[in-house]
Amino acid sequence: MKVIVTVNGRQIEADVPDRTLLVHFLRDVAGLTATNVGCDTTSCGACTVLLDGRSVKSCTVLAAQADGRDVVTVEGLADGSGAMHPVQRAFQAEHGLQCGFCTPGMVMAAVSLLDENPAPTEEEVRSALEGNLCRCTGYHNIVRAVLAAAPAASERRSS
Amino acid sequence: MIPAPFTYKRAWSVDEALELATQDGEDAKFLAGGHSLLPLMKLRLAVPEVLIDIGRLGELSYVRDDDSQILVGALTTHDELARSSLLAGELPLLAHAASRVGDPQIRHRGTIGGSLVHADPAADLPAVVLALDATLVARGPGGSREIGAGEFFQGLFETALQPGELLTEIRIPKPRPAGEWSFQKFTKRAIDWAIVGVVAQGGRVALVNMGQTPVRASAVEQALAAGAGPRDAAAHAADGTSPPSDINGDSGYREHLARVLVARALEESAARA
Numbered sequence: 001m002k003v004i005v006t007v008n009g010r011q012i013e014a015d016v017p018d019r020t021l022l023v024h025f026l027r028d029v030a031g032l033t034a035t036n037v038g039c040d041t042t043s044c045g046a047c048t049v050l051l052d053g054r055s056v057k058s059c060t061v062l063a064a065q066a067d068g069r070d071v072v073t074v075e076g077l078a079d080g081s082g083a084m085h086p087v088q089r090a091f092q093a094e095h096g097l098q099c100g101f102c103t104p105g106m107v108m109a110a111v112s113l114l115d116e117n118p119a120p121t122e123e124e125v126r127s128a129l130e131g132n133l134c135r136c137t138g139y140h141n142i143v144r145a146v147l148a149a150a151p152a153a154s155e156r157r158s159s
Numbered sequence: 160m161i162p163a164p165f166t167y168k169r170a171w172s173v174d175e176a177l178e179l180a181t182q183d184g185e186d187a188k189f190l191a192g193g194h195s196l197l198p199l200m201k202l203r204l205a206v207p208e209v210l211i212d213i214g215r216l217g218e219l220s221y222v223r224d225d226d227s228q229i230l231v232g233a234l235t236t237h238d239e240l241a242r243s244s245l246l247a248g249e250l251p252l253l254a255h256a257a258s259r260v261g262d263p264q265i266r267h268r269g270t271i272g273g274s275l276v277h278a279d280p281a282a283d284l285p286a287v288v289l290a291l292d293a294t295l296v297a298r299g300p301g302g303s304r305e306i307g308a309g310e311f312f313q314g315l316f317e318t319a320l321q322p323g324e325l326l327t328e329i330r331i332p333k334p335r336p337a338g339e340w341s342f343q344k345f346t347k348r349a350i351d352w353a354i355v356g357v358v359a360q361g362g363r364v365a366l367v368n369m370g371q372t373p374v375r376a377s378a379v380e381q382a383l384a385a386g387a388g389p390r391d392a393a394a395h396a397a398d399g400t401s402p403p404s405d406i407n408g409d410s411g412y413r414e415h416l417a418r419v420l421v422a423r424a425l426e427e428s429a430a431r432a
Contacts, residue, residue: 001167017164018164018166018167019163019164019167024161040160041160042198042264045264048264054238055263055267056264056267056268060197060198062193062212065190109263128263130262131261131265
């Protein structure tokens with residue numbers, strides 16, 4: 001079927017098999033390979049992207065379900081001048097990653113959280129990241145990064 | 160891992176969805192958020208030839224106050240239930256239980272209707288609607304009918320819905336008082352299904368993952384009605400149940416968990432009153 005998805009502000013139009021998953025549409029059709037396929041079973045969160053502004057696991061969404069909608073991947077977070085998103089900067093500053101495989105999904109889950117809850121407590125951050133697994137178990141720095149990003153992320157949204 | 164090939168169709172109204180379902184008969188399945196169905200399709204446990212996407216039927220997404228009851232549209236997501244200020248006041252049990260389903264990403268997509276028709280005995284919301292004495296409204300080619308939550312869940316992944324029928328609304332009588340409730344969910348990891356779960360609202364108690372369907376803990380309810388305290392009533396939590404044995408625990412362990420969790424639920428519910 002023909003699907004048109006706005007990905008990071010750019011309209012991507014393609015004729016894809018009906019069973020195409022959003023994550024494969026993003027990686028193979030749009031050529032955006034930062035979004036990883038981890039578990040493929042809605043558990044690990046590596047494939048998390050924003051669909052109409054909300055975090056979703058793109059391995060469990062059909063491209064057809066995203067037809068006509070707006071998707072943001074980690075490649076779309078930097079602003080027009082290429083400056084990284086506050087959450088990305090905080091992951092770098094706090095060393096919120098080890099191998100990096102879960103990072104795109106973690107960052108997108110954090111962006112969605114801070115959009116819904118601009119000033120979360122540590123406990124709220126931990127519970128908001130329940131759907132994202134880090135096999136390096138580097139959770140402490142990830143939580144630190146999200147807490148550190150909150151004020152700047154909130155400023156960016158209001159500017 | 161991708162599903163077997165199928166034909167995707169999109170409905171823009173409930174009438175259109177029912178019409179499409181009549182055309183394709185038993186080969187078709189409705190797709191709401193897809194968070195129960197798509198994983199099953201990847202594993203080839205479900206191989207529908209046609210998916211009818213009802214995900215854009217805004218007419219099925221609402222939480223409304225209707226005098227003595229609350230009406231919930233089947234397509235309302237777990238996240239919307241968890242954030243509903245109406246539910247926070249009138250049905251805090253449902254709002255809280257919805258906030259404990261899966262994880263944030265799953266709650267953004269998964270719907271109450273999808274969870275109920277999937278009828279997994281390990282899922283949270285089937286036991287919640289059972290404890291709340293909800294009525295489920297199904298629409299089919301012949302019109303609407305109401306099904307009591309107690310009759311809706313008929314077996315493992317089996318409901319009273321007929322082929323071509325669509326769950327459209329959940330009607331929940333407002334509990335009085337609304338504040339006497341508890342939701343207990345025992346898991347190894349945060350996002351897991353409950354090994355055992357307990358839902359209590361007033362004197363009504365339902366159990367998650369203690370049989371082929373969600374079940375009411377009738378012996379506990381009878382003991383409470385006869386004046387037993389939480390601990391004594393909870394001793395009957397596993398009476399009449401047939402819990403599964405699996406990698407997370409055998410049936411004896413589940414029976415023990417049920418007694419412990421029912422006691423906690425009844426104590427928490429009483430403390431809230």
